Amino acid sequence: xxxxxxxxxxxxxxxxxxxxxxxxxxxxxxxxxxxxxxxxxxxxxxxxxxxxxxxxxxxxxxxxxxxxxxxxxxxxxxxxxxxxxxxxxxxxxxxxxxxxxxxxxxxxxxxxxxxxxxxxxxxxxxxxxxxxxxxxxxxxxxxxxxxxxxxxxxxxxxxxxxxxxxxxxxxxxxxxxxxxxxxxxxxxxxxxxxxxxxxxxxxxxxxxxxxxxxxxxxxxxxxxxxxxxxxxxxxxxxxxxxxxxxxxxxxxxxxxxxxxxxxxxxxxxxxxxxxxxxxxxxxxxxxxxxxx
Amino acid sequence: xxxxxxxxxxxxxxxxxxxxxxxxxxxxxxxxxxxxxxxxxxxxxxxxxxxxxxxxxxxxxxxxxxxxxxxxxxxxxxxxxxxxxxxxxxxxxxxxxxxxxxxxxxxxxxxxxxxxxxxxxxxxxxxxxxxxxxxxxxxxxxxxxxxxxxxxxxxxxxxxxxxxxxxxxxxxxxxxxxxxxxxxxxxxxxxxxxxxxxxxxxxxxxxxxxx
Numbered sequence: 001x002x003x004x005x006x007x008x009x010x011x012x013x014x015x016x017x018x019x020x021x022x023x024x025x026x027x028x029x030x031x032x033x034x035x036x037x038x039x040x041x042x043x044x045x046x047x048x049x050x051x052x053x054x055x056x057x058x059x060x061x062x063x064x065x066x067x068x069x070x071x072x073x074x075x076x077x078x079x080x081x082x083x084x085x086x087x088x089x090x091x092x093x094x095x096x097x098x099x100x101x102x103x104x105x106x107x108x109x110x111x112x113x114x115x116x117x118x119x120x121x122x123x124x125x126x127x128x129x130x131x132x133x134x135x136x137x138x139x140x141x142x143x144x145x146x147x148x149x150x151x152x153x154x155x156x157x158x159x160x161x162x163x164x165x166x167x168x169x170x171x172x173x174x175x176x177x178x179x180x181x182x183x184x185x186x187x188x189x190x191x192x193x194x195x196x197x198x199x200x201x202x203x204x205x206x207x208x209x210x211x212x213x214x215x216x217x218x219x220x221x222x223x224x225x226x227x228x229x230x231x232x233x234x235x236x237x238x239x240x241x242x243x244x245x246x247x248x249x250x251x252x253x254x255x256x257x258x259x260x261x262x263x264x265x266x267x268x269x270x271x272x273x274x275x276x277x278x279x280x281x282x283x284x285x286x287x288x289x290x291x292x
Numbered sequence: 293x294x295x296x297x298x299x300x301x302x303x304x305x306x307x308x309x310x311x312x313x314x315x316x317x318x319x320x321x322x323x324x325x326x327x328x329x330x331x332x333x334x335x336x337x338x339x340x341x342x343x344x345x346x347x348x349x350x351x352x353x354x355x356x357x358x359x360x361x362x363x364x365x366x367x368x369x370x371x372x373x374x375x376x377x378x379x380x381x382x383x384x385x386x387x388x389x390x391x392x393x394x395x396x397x398x399x400x401x402x403x404x405x406x407x408x409x410x411x412x413x414x415x416x417x418x419x420x421x422x423x424x425x426x427x428x429x430x431x432x433x434x435x436x437x438x439x440x441x442x443x444x445x446x447x448x449x450x451x452x453x454x455x456x457x458x459x460x461x462x463x464x465x466x467x468x469x470x471x472x473x474x475x476x477x478x479x480x481x482x483x484x485x486x487x488x489x490x491x492x493x494x495x496x497x498x499x500x501x502x503x
Contacts, residue, residue: 164429171428187329194326197428239461243430246460246467247324253315253466254329273464 004206005049005199007263008270016263018079022065023055023260024048026081029068030091033083034134035127037071039091042098046203047090049267052260054086054181057188059258086181092135093177099128100145107153109220137180144176156221163240166208166223167201174200191254198248202272205244209237210279238280245272293340302348309341320468323453325395325426384411388419397426414444421453433457 007020027048031039068080081087102124105117131138151169160166178196182188208222212233215222224233252268294308316337321330391400401423407416421436434457440450456467 163431164424168429187332191326191329194324194428201428201430240431242464243434243457243461245464247428247430250320250324250466251326253320254326254333269465276464 002203002207002210003044003046004203004272004275005267006045006271006275007266008274011270012266013262016266019065019081019260020048020052020263022079023051023081023087025068025070025078026083026087027051027090028070029080030083030087031094034088034091035095035130038123039095039098039127042094044094047094050093050177051081051086051090052264052267053178053192054089055084056257056260056264057181057192057255058086088135089137089180092131092138093141095127095131096138096142096145099124100149104149104152109218140180141177144173148173159221159226160223161226163205163223163227163236167204170204171197171200174203188256191251195248195251195255198244198251202241202244202248205237205241206275206279209234209241209276212237213283234280234283238276241276242273245276248272293336294344305341305344309337312337314468317468319456320466322456323422323425385415385419392419392422392426395426397423414440414447414450417443418447418450418453425453425457430457434461 007016009017012020024043024045028040028043031043064082064084066080066082067077070078070080102117102120105113106121108114108117128142132142148169151172155166155169175193175197178192178199179189181192205223208224211220211222212224214220215225222233224237227233227236249268252264257264294305294312296305296308300308313334316330316333318327318331318334321327324330385404388400388403391397391403400419404416404420404423417436418440421433421440424430424436425433434454437450437454437457440447441454444450459465459467
């Protein structure tokens with residue numbers, strides 16, 4: 001995943017910002033503890049979001065907070081969400097996905113990317129195996145990720161021109177992942193699956209929009225460029241993304257959330273939309289610099 | 293259920309109830325695979341509100357029957373859901389409508405694809421759009437709703453579906469949900485103005501088509 005699911009900071013309360021950071025730190029620790037220091041580099045906002053959703057809907061796994069030391073902040077101890085089932089699941093999911101990302105890069109056209117992937121492959125294989133051993137539900141994530149990669153490759157070689165069809169593999173993947181959170185409650189699982197589907201779709205389309213210019217230059221596959229009228233591809237993408245964000249919001253409203261609902265609401269109703277605007281703005285300025 | 297303390301005043305209870313009605317409003321979930329979940333929630337909220345109001349009216353003695361303020365929303369919901377109020381009895385696709393209502397999407401899609409090209413009328417496009425909407429294929433859903441609306445601009449069902457999607461597409465907000473934050477994004481005002489004009493334009497087009 002790519003780090004598009006993040007809060008809109010200006011509207012976050014200070015205590016929410018601190019809680020968010022603590023969950024993020026907790027996930028980083030979990031990655032380091034289970035998979036070694038290298039794994040920490042794969043940390044992204046998306047998995048922090050996954051943890052937040054998981055802990056919020058599974059109300060029996062109340063998060064505990066404590067203080068911990070961190071390499072990035074050596075002097076003061078940081079507030080940190082202590083390890084739990086959901087954090088372990090997110091960390092394992094991150095590792096499984098890392099493996100499939102490396103496998104995907106191996107098939108890439110660019111030589112440097114392929115070389116990097118080739119060198120990282122043994123490590124990726126190791127962490128995936130460990131993830132499957134550490135976390136029981138990781139096997140479901142693994143199966144879903146494998147289906148996603150296969151379907152994605154097929155679509156790209158076909159040069160699929162339907163945005164909906166192109167987003168389907170990622171959407172189905174995240175739908176399956178969120179669906180594992182509440183195995184006992186079928187009604188809420190339906191809501192979670194729809195929510196996950198739309199978020200997966202959002203992530204895929206955001207990534208496609210972000211890569212629009214690069215793909216236009218290099219000729220790589222991009223669903224928005226394959227559509228009939230690729231001139232206002234960015235406008236098309238914005239419409240599709242807004243539609244997706246709105247639907248995800250409607251699904252979120254039916255979710256029975258416990259803790260962290262303020263942060264989740266911020267992400268779903270402000271963060272997602274703001275991220276689309278940030279990407280579009282970056283394009284408008286023509287530069288590649290990232291806004292802070 | 294309403295999330296208010298027992299000490300809340302009548303106004304506070306009413307306020308909490310209204311907020312929840314907005315959140316779970318059937319129109320927002322019309323045609324969605326989550327429609328049943330939303331209407332179930334709505335029923336629970338109506339029951340809770342009825343109980344509180346009647347308890348307070350009777351001085352806490354017993355709960356009698358009284359109609360909730362938004363009682364009309366409690367049922368299966370209005371809006372444009374296939375199979376709801378607007379569905380015409382002589383529809384050639386009533387079986388397909390039923391399948392869509394039951395979330396049997398794959399079967400409905402198969403039947404729809406089997407319809408010969410010359411028989412594909414506005415309703416066919418609307419139903420195909422509904423199937424896409426339930427699958428989460430939102431772009432296809434919108435373009436099919438738009439086509440249905442173009443072919444039969446007088447049908448309230450098709451128009452509602454199309455307008456709801458256009459609203460989401462322009463605002464990035466679920467239908468009927470106000471912006472949660474009071475402040476605006478750091479976005480230029482002229483963009484907002486453009487969107488405003490765009491919405492107005494659509495609105496005018498629809499009116500023009502309707503008359």
